[in-house]
Amino acid sequence: xxxxxxxxxxxxxxxxxxxxxxxxxxxxxxxxxxxxxxxxxxxxxxxxxxxxxxxxxxxxxxxxxxxxxxxxxxxxxxxxxxxxxxxxxxxxxxxxxxxxxxxxxxxxxxxxxxxxxxxxxxxxxxxxxxxxxxxxxxxxxxxxxxxxxxxxxxxxxxxxxxxxxxxxxxxxxxxxxxxxxxxxxxxxxxxxx
Amino acid sequence: xxxxxxxxxxxxxxxxxxxxxxxxxxxxxxxxxxxxxxxxxxxxxxxxxxxxxxxxxxxxxxxxxxxxxxxxxxxxxxxxxxxxxxxxxxxxxxxxxxxxxxxxxxxxxxxxxxxxxxxxxxxxxxxxxxxxxxxxxxxxxxxxxxxxxxxxxxxxxxxxxxxxxxxxxxxxxxxxxxxxxxxxxxxxxxxxx
Amino acid sequence: xxxxxxxxxxxxxxxxxxxxxxxxxxxxxxxxxxxxxxxxxxxxxxxxxxxxxxxxxxxxxxxxxxxxxxxxxxxxxxxxxxxxxxxxxxxxxxxxxxxxxxxxxxxxxxxxxxxxxxxxxxxxxxxxxxxxxxxxxxxxxxxxxxxxxxxxxxxxxxxxxxxxxxxxxxxxxxxxxxxxxxxxxxxxxxxxx
Amino acid sequence: xxxxxxxxxxxxxxxxxxxxxxxxxxxxxxxxxxxxxxxxxxxxxxxxxxxxxxxxxxxxxxxxxxxxxxxxxxxxxxxxxxxxxxxxxxxxxxxxxxxxxxxxxxxxxxxxxxxxxxxxxxxxxxxxxxxxxxxxxxxxxxxxxxxxxxxxxxxxxxxxxxxxxxxxxxxxxxxxxxxxxxxxxxxxxxxxx
Numbered sequence: 001x002x003x004x005x006x007x008x009x010x011x012x013x014x015x016x017x018x019x020x021x022x023x024x025x026x027x028x029x030x031x032x033x034x035x036x037x038x039x040x041x042x043x044x045x046x047x048x049x050x051x052x053x054x055x056x057x058x059x060x061x062x063x064x065x066x067x068x069x070x071x072x073x074x075x076x077x078x079x080x081x082x083x084x085x086x087x088x089x090x091x092x093x094x095x096x097x098x099x100x101x102x103x104x105x106x107x108x109x110x111x112x113x114x115x116x117x118x119x120x121x122x123x124x125x126x127x128x129x130x131x132x133x134x135x136x137x138x139x140x141x142x143x144x145x146x147x148x149x150x151x152x153x154x155x156x157x158x159x160x161x162x163x164x165x166x167x168x169x170x171x172x173x174x175x176x177x178x179x180x181x182x183x184x185x186x187x188x189x190x191x192x193x
Numbered sequence: 194x195x196x197x198x199x200x201x202x203x204x205x206x207x208x209x210x211x212x213x214x215x216x217x218x219x220x221x222x223x224x225x226x227x228x229x230x231x232x233x234x235x236x237x238x239x240x241x242x243x244x245x246x247x248x249x250x251x252x253x254x255x256x257x258x259x260x261x262x263x264x265x266x267x268x269x270x271x272x273x274x275x276x277x278x279x280x281x282x283x284x285x286x287x288x289x290x291x292x293x294x295x296x297x298x299x300x301x302x303x304x305x306x307x308x309x310x311x312x313x314x315x316x317x318x319x320x321x322x323x324x325x326x327x328x329x330x331x332x333x334x335x336x337x338x339x340x341x342x343x344x345x346x347x348x349x350x351x352x353x354x355x356x357x358x359x360x361x362x363x364x365x366x367x368x369x370x371x372x373x374x375x376x377x378x379x380x381x382x383x384x385x386x
Numbered sequence: 387x388x389x390x391x392x393x394x395x396x397x398x399x400x401x402x403x404x405x406x407x408x409x410x411x412x413x414x415x416x417x418x419x420x421x422x423x424x425x426x427x428x429x430x431x432x433x434x435x436x437x438x439x440x441x442x443x444x445x446x447x448x449x450x451x452x453x454x455x456x457x458x459x460x461x462x463x464x465x466x467x468x469x470x471x472x473x474x475x476x477x478x479x480x481x482x483x484x485x486x487x488x489x490x491x492x493x494x495x496x497x498x499x500x501x502x503x504x505x506x507x508x509x510x511x512x513x514x515x516x517x518x519x520x521x522x523x524x525x526x527x528x529x530x531x532x533x534x535x536x537x538x539x540x541x542x543x544x545x546x547x548x549x550x551x552x553x554x555x556x557x558x559x560x561x562x563x564x565x566x567x568x569x570x571x572x573x574x575x576x577x578x579x
Numbered sequence: 580x581x582x583x584x585x586x587x588x589x590x591x592x593x594x595x596x597x598x599x600x601x602x603x604x605x606x607x608x609x610x611x612x613x614x615x616x617x618x619x620x621x622x623x624x625x626x627x628x629x630x631x632x633x634x635x636x637x638x639x640x641x642x643x644x645x646x647x648x649x650x651x652x653x654x655x656x657x658x659x660x661x662x663x664x665x666x667x668x669x670x671x672x673x674x675x676x677x678x679x680x681x682x683x684x685x686x687x688x689x690x691x692x693x694x695x696x697x698x699x700x701x702x703x704x705x706x707x708x709x710x711x712x713x714x715x716x717x718x719x720x721x722x723x724x725x726x727x728x729x730x731x732x733x734x735x736x737x738x739x740x741x742x743x744x745x746x747x748x749x750x751x752x753x754x755x756x757x758x759x760x761x762x763x764x765x766x767x768x769x770x771x772x
Contacts, residue, residue, distance in 0.1 A: 042664075042667050042668055042671045042672075043671065044671060044672055047626060048627075056336070056338055057338065060336065060338045060339055060342075061342075077667035077670075077671070079663050079664075079667075080661075080663055080664035080666070080667035080668070081664075081667070082659075084658050084659055085621075085658075085659035085660075085664055087659070088621050088656035088658075088659035088660070089621055089659070091656075092621045092622065092623060092656070093621075093623055143249070143253065143337065144336065144337035144338040144341060145249055145250065145253045145337040145338075145340065145341040146253055146341060147338065147341065148337060148338040148339060148340065148341025148342040148345065149253075149254075149341040149342065149344060149345035149348075150345070151342060152341065152342035152343075152345035152346050152349075153345055153349060155342075156345075156346060156349055235471075235474050235475055235478045235479075236478065237478060237479055240433060241434075270474035270477075270478070272470050272471075272474075273468075273470055273471035273473070273474035273475070274471075274474070275466075277465050277466055278428075278465075278466040278467075278471055280466070281428050281463035281465075281466035281467070282428055282466070284463075285428045285429065285430060285463070286428075286430055442722070442724055443724065446722065446724045446725055446728075447728075529635070529639065529723065530722065530723035530724040530727060531635055531636065531639045531723040531724075531726065531727040532639055532727060533724065533727065534723060534724040534725060534726065534727025534728040534731065535639075535640075535727040535728065535730060535731035535734075536731070537728060538727065538728035538729070538731035538732055538735075539731055539735060541728075542731075542732060542735055
């Protein structure tokens with residue numbers, strides 16, 4: 001039904017992960033909406049706005065539908081924002097979601113994932129749909145009202161995809177999917193709060 | 194496709210309107226999502242949270258899809274919160290959207306629309322879908338992230354309804370609907386900002 | 387010791403008092419620093435900034451040294467901001483300090499005290515020293531840091547006056563004053579918190 | 580006149596200074612009120628509350644009377660909060676006042692100045708009067724209203740000291756001092772804003 005064509009989001013290239021037992025790949029998150037928060041630990045706008053907003057998203061939406069991932073995209077002050085310093089930062093700021101360290105370019109420049117997404121700076125908030133397409137990329141701040149609407153759209157698309165997929169399979173399965181969809185689509189339950 | 198059954202939202206009963214040339218009826222807003230902000234001008238939570246949030250909704254979403262309406266539901270201090278006082282309040286607080294005065298019950302009690310919706314107090318934020326069904330009713334505060342998601346869900350349903358309707362009609366009409374849908378469904382354009 | 391000459395603050399002219407059993411006169415408050423918050427109940431800056439700041443002053447400083455008084459200086463929307471409406475407002479916003487209604491001029495213009503002080507609008511915050519002199523008059527907003535400093539200066543002057551006065555009287559009285567002063571002058575105890 | 584006895588503030592022991600051409604000693608600041616903000620760059624309360632408040636003090640009071648000094652008292656995550664990382668932090672957060680790095684104890688424990696003041700953690704805000712006495716020490720947050728009052732008290736004491744000193748000297752000097760005092764003591768001019 002959706003005939004629009006979106007670009008696939010580039011796979012991230014990560015040097016080291018925090019807050020997760022095993023490395024995360026974008027490919028493995030297919031089927032979920034991904035909210036990628038690119039930040040630097042010494043970027044004031046990231047600390048005052050971007051990361052708190054990412055935490056609100058993490059608390060508001062169900063982790064079965066929306067996954068929040070941090071990406072430490074160090075493009076300046078490389079000597080200050082080391083993985084060691086990041087570890088302390090994440091601990092002190094109680095960041096609950098997985099955070100990857102964007103792979104350095106080897107010359108203290110823009111790291112590899114940041115370059116692949118052509119990000120203009122930090123904070124950058126990126127929305128990737130359940131099919132793995134890049135759907136939104138915001139540099140700077142975005143209101144919670146707009147962000148909530150954009151995430152919801154991708155969640156609802158994902159539910160529709162899931163329903164459609166089972167609809168092509170047989171009988172009762174489709175019915176159950178329809179039921180799931182019907183119940184799952186209730187706005188009351190979409191956000192956790 | 195949606196087989197859920199929702200209750201129709203009661204039509205509001207309004208004594209007097211502000212910020213609109215002619216009275217608004219809920220029936221006439223069919224086809225749009227309605228965000229109804231029930232408030233009292235001397236309710237601190239309405240002034241600090243509810244009305245500013247309603248203004249953000251008014252600014253964020255397109256008025257062709259989402260309509261914000263205020264409802265002055267005076268259930269206490271009737272002698273202080275008269276329509277004359279409300280007029281001054283709306284002017285000083287620069288409220289831009291239409292506001293109706295909920296019809297008094299004639300005994301200085303709970304006004305008629307407030308009673309019909311069984312509201313528990315102010316502020317109460319109510320979401321009514323494009324088919325006129327009551328979908329959400331929040332007493333107190335709700336986060337912008339959750340509200341944005343809930344409004345988006347109703348907007349997307351309304352778009353789907355519009356598309357579905359034309360899909361049942363013939364040929365080129367369906368194609369045009371599909372195009373509208375394709376373009377209209379882009380999250381970038383859904384909120385105005 | 388202080389040889390500066392300040393203008394005496396005009397006595398306020400009040401139509402009606404709230405939150406006090408008996409009328410307050412400026413004259414009767416001699417010996418205390420008076421923080422006068424002139425406001426209108428439908429003035430957004432008064433509700434969001436001026437009155438909350440006045441409440442913080444009320445909570446922070448000892449009422450034996452600093453008295454906070456509200457003055458409802460209605461110069462517009464007279465029909466909306468009646469004493470009846472003010473009573474409801476003070477109740478809903480939990481204003482704890484005495485509030486006087488500035489005496490109307492009889493022609494729906496600028497009320498009498500507001501005119502006597504030549505105020506430019508609301509909110510206006512006025513500081514009157516313990517001798518009854520007008521010391522500060524701020525239209526609009528002033529930071530808590532600056533306001534705290536200005537109030538402290540007047541409090542310390544008042545303590546000095548009290549000490550100086552008893553120093554001219556005899557013996558043990560002077561000693562007790564000195565003791566009071568010595569203990570009272572400790573910055574730890576000046577604000578209540 | 581003031582017969583109270585205060586403890587002299589311990590001289591700070593600093594490994595390295597930022598935002599100043601030459602090392603600062605507490606002794607050399609005699610005659611001015613010193614506001615010492617002890618912080619750690621990865622302490623959330625320091626970043627959200629303590630340092631912004633110190634910046635407001637820096638902007639509000641005249642640097643001829645009140646000096647704001649930061650002290651980086653690293654007692655945890657030593658490997659993350661190095662002087663190199665601090666340099667980047669001060670640059671990104673636009674900290675305008677001098678900041679010293681508290682001298683490590685050599686065992687990754689509590690640094691030397693922090694120990695000398697017996698600080699309980701960060702942020703800690705310390706007020707030192709113009710005579711070099713320790714007058715206030717706040718761990719955690721303190722309101723701007725209270726802080727403004729406490730700083731003002733120390734400023735006024737310093738002015739009194741200055742006046743008193745010249746009053747003991749002869750004739751015209753005393754007169755000039757009195758004039759200075761008279762003009763300097765005006766609350767309007769004490770804070771810069």
